[in-house]
Structure formats: C-alpha cells, structure tokens
Amino acid sequence: MAFSPETAQPLNELAEVLLRAPNSLSTSDRELIATYVSSQNDCDFCQRAHNAVAAYRLEGNENLVDEVKPDFQSALISDKLKALLAVAGNVKKGGKSVTSERIEKARQQGATDKEIHDTVLITAASCMYNRYVDGLATWAPTDPEIYRRNAKLLAEREEGTENFNWLQEQIAVRELLDVLNAFAQLLDVRFDLQCQSHDR
Numbered sequence: 001m002a003f004s005p006e007t008a009q010p011l012n013e014l015a016e017v018l019l020r021a022p023n024s025l026s027t028s029d030r031e032l033i034a035t036y037v038s039s040q041n042d043c044d045f046c047q048r049a050h051n052a053v054a055a056y057r058l059e060g061n062e063n064l065v066d067e068v069k070p071d072f073q074s075a076l077i078s079d080k081l082k083a084l085l086a087v088a089g090n091v092k093k094g095g096k097s098v099t100s101e102r103i104e105k106a107r108q109q110g111a112t113d114k115e116i117h118d119t120v121l122i123t124a125a126s127c128m129y130n131r132y133v134d135g136l137a138t139w140a141p142t143d144p145e146i147y148r149r150n151a152k153l154l155a156e157r158e159e160g161t162e163n164f165n166w167l168q169e170q171i172a173v174r175e176l177l178d179v180l181n182a183f184a185q186l187l188d189v190r191f192d193l194q195c196q197s198h199d200r
Contacts, residue, residue, distance in 0.1 A: 003136075015129070018122050019053075020158060025115050028057035029081055032068055033088050033119055034126045039069040040092050043130035045140035052147035056155055083109040084119045091123040 019030045031054035038046035047069070055062040067075040072085045083106040090097040098120070106116050133140075141147070 011129070011132075014125060018118065018125055023115075023118065024112065025084075025118060026057070028054055029084075030118070030122055031057060032065065032077070032081065033085060033122050035065060036068055036072060036085055037088055037092050037123050037126040038130055040089065041127060041130040041134075043134055045133050045138060046126065046130050048140065048144070048147050049150070052144070052151035053154060056148070056151040078109075080106070080109040080111050080115075084111055084115065087116060087119050088123040091120050092127060095124075 019034065020027055023030065031050050035047055035050040035054050038050055051062070051065050051069075055065045058064055064075060064077070068077065068085070072082055075082075087098060087102055087106055090099070090102055103116060106119075107113075111119075
C-alpha cells in the first residue's frame with residue numbers, strides 16, 4: 001500500500017470500520033469471517049494477519065481459528081456465526097450465489113439484517129484485499145510470532161492501553177532524534193562549506 005498512499009488511506013479506513021468499529025458482531029466474529037474468506041481465497045498474508053487478530057481476541061485460542069477455516073460447521077462457534085459464515089462462503093463464490101433461503105436461515109439463527117449486510121461487505125472487501133495483495137505478489141512474513149505481536153499491538157492501540165502509549169512515546173522520541181541528527185548533519189555540512197569558503 002505504500003506504493004499508492006492515495007488509495008491506501010481509504011482502504012485502511014474501510015478495514016477499520018468493517019472490523020473494528022462498534023458493531024453487534026464482535027471483533028473476533030468479524031475477524032473470523034475475514035480469516036475464513038482469506039483462507040478460501042488462499043491469500044497467505046491476509047489469512048495469517050486476520051488469524052492472529054481473531055485468536056488474540058479469543059484469548060489466544062488459535063486452535064479454534066484453525067478449526068473454522070477448513071470446516072466451520074464442526075467448530076465450537078455459535079449457530080449464528082456458522083450461518084453468517086455460510087453466507088460469506090456464498091458471497092466468496094459470487095454475489096448471485098447468495099440465496100434467499102441462506103439469508104432466511106441466518107435470520108432464524110438470530111442474525112440481524114445489519115449483521116448479514118456487514119458479513120456480505122466484509123466478505124466482498126476481503127476478496128478485494130486478497131486479490132490486491134496476491135495480484136501484486138506482496139511479500140509476507142512466515143513467522144507466526146510477527147503476526148501475534150502485530151495483533152497484540154493493534155488491540156492495545158484500540159484499547160488505549162499504557163503499553164501502546166509507551167510504544168508511541170518511544171516512536172515519537174526516536175523520530176525526534178532522527179530529525180535532530182539530520183539537522184546536526186546539515187549544520188556540519190554548512191560549517192564545512194563556510195570553512196572551505198573562508199580558506200579560499
């Protein structure tokens with residue numbers, strides 16, 4: 001996304017709204033939907049990233065997330081989430097694959113129309129992000145610990161915890177030091193130029 005900052009910002013903002021804005025669907029449920037769709041699309045980076053966030057929100061239960069991806073119907077999740085994942089699976093295949101019967105079943109399991117809408121949008125957006133990432137052959141880390149740390153930092157940012165504030169302060173201090181170092185180097189260059197001019 002760094003290649004195109006003018007599109008990166010709205011894409012990041014959309015992901016924030018879909019996955020982390022206040023919603024009757026929990027963050028873990030929405031992340032599970034994104035994980036499932038990304039796994040179905042075989043997008044390595046996206047499924048690893050969402051997998052880690054979902055697991056963190058589920059108190060580190062990575063086994064549950066791993067169970068959802070290949071066979072959510074057998075996973076220990078709510079019937080409502082299973083119904084929504086079934087909707088997501090249809091959307092992933094194509095919008096016209098979503099049937100009225102599938103929507104009605106989700107409603108019967110307690111899903112609101114807003115939750116069904118958001119599931120469809122999360123799925124559609126995930127498919128776009130998956131194709132964007134893989135279409136550009138984006139490099140993705142393979143170390144799971146990297147994704148776990150990112151998931152933790154993301155959660156701390158949302159919760160405004162002391163750890164994240166400390167991290168932000170450290171980053172700000174480092175950036176300030178970089179600026180001061182650059183300024184000092186600039187002064188050295190100017191001083192050298194003045195000395196050279198004086199010597200002449």
